[in-house]
Amino acid sequence: MTKNHSSHPSPLAVEIVGEGFPVLCLHGHPGSGQCMGIFTHFLSQNYKTFSPDLRGYGRSQTHTGFAMGDHIQDLIHLLDQHHIQKCLILGWSLGGILAMELAIRYPERVSGLILVATAAYPRSNHPPITWKDNLLTGLAGIINWIRPGWRWNINTLGQRSLFRYLMVRQTPQSYEYLARYAVPAFIRTSKYAQEALNQALRQGYNQEGQLQHIQCPCLVLAGAQDRHITSAASKATAELIPRSEWICYEQAAHLLPWELPEQIEQDLQIWLKKTPKVTLNSARD
Template sequence: MKLNFRTLGSGDPLIIMHGVFGSSDNWQTLGKVFSESFKVYLVDLRNHGNSPHSDTFNYDVMVEDVAELMNDQGITKANFLGHSMGGKVAMHFATQHSHMVDRLVVVDIAPKHYPPHHQQIFKGFHSVDLANLKNRKEADEQMAEVISNFGVRQFILKNLDRRKDGSFGWKLNLEVIESAVENVGEGLEGEVSFAGKTIFIAGGKSDYINSSDKELIQKYFPSSQIVTVDGAGHWVHAEKPQQLSDLVLDFLLP
């Protein structure tokens, strides 16, 4: 699949991948920071953002989408940064195509299985009456009935798209993502590993990475380190952008 992406800056390639329900827009601000040192590729993964939709949604196909992008762009080796689902894509990519990965940054996700836990987010999507929607403010008011957190609503509503005929729809492929959400939680399996330098960056207030995950992380990524950003939840890049950018640049730059 030909993924939608945008580039910023010049230098060695850094491919950035967002989490589920997200898009390349989520990393625009930090992408500009990183573009002072790298050629940054901000990617919309399949069924997200402005990338094509497909009924097939799992890590194997998402990995091959990224490999196709690299081949199309003439990139033989890149640094990778992935958050949440994007971090899982990056981990799978690194263990399957290790020769194409220089250094790996994984933000607030471990290589383990996560049970489905996005039910409230899906309720938020379904709470919006797209057929009769007049504006974004109305969408936010409808969603507030089921999701009280303003930041979470704004994150979800980044997917709201106004069509040429004035109607509203979702940019992402909500139906397929919801039906395949079990695949999003899949962990690494088997005797695979990536020996390259890797950093896992955990949110101090998040429960996605905990102390019991260290052994599993070391199994798959023997040259890895785990760093915690105090005061950050799961969306580390949105809550503590300066701390995250400092960690990433200290890790990636010689």
């Protein structure tokens, strides 16, 4: 992710809920701001949450290619538009990578980080994907979109599809989240967003060497069975950030917020309560 950007900031569609200290909620790939509703439904009770669709995702469509680093300029532009000098950032997967980039490049704008299923050096141990995997995933996804959370579909198709690598807990509730948020987000993820991510991965993205510059408090959450960004990669990130706490959930994978929503909410509330400076305008880290 280079620091030189060829394009101007792009305006982002954003969902704003609540009042209070600003919390910027950044989705993964494929994703959209709506996917962050699993967090904003409770965070917005005490804070003002901003959930943008990143460039090339959801309602923030583009007709030209861009680089991953352009997301950073888009997000700084968004903060400036809303006169936000400092905010807490919650990032899931790709969103967590962007959150760390913001904290490294613009430390004065970031009061704290909550990083979910992500890493500064994202490593995967996902098995090779077969045509059968894609077929079963497509069928399971379509049926689940028509009839969310149907146990027959979960048991017959879902557990044999690629969803088995995304979620350990194959529950009707987690599949309802897939239907409500994941399918619309997947459909509206542009080829330009996919190309930008692929380019960064081909270049061997690794920011572990910059993590010592993140001085704000940080909470890192990981699923022990995450195949997309391994828990070992997340743990390495947590260990390199000076003021961090790491929580690993044994029976969870990459979509852990949709697998363990109540537990995630509880752990976030505990961390926010014991780390009050991350949501105070007077915070000086």
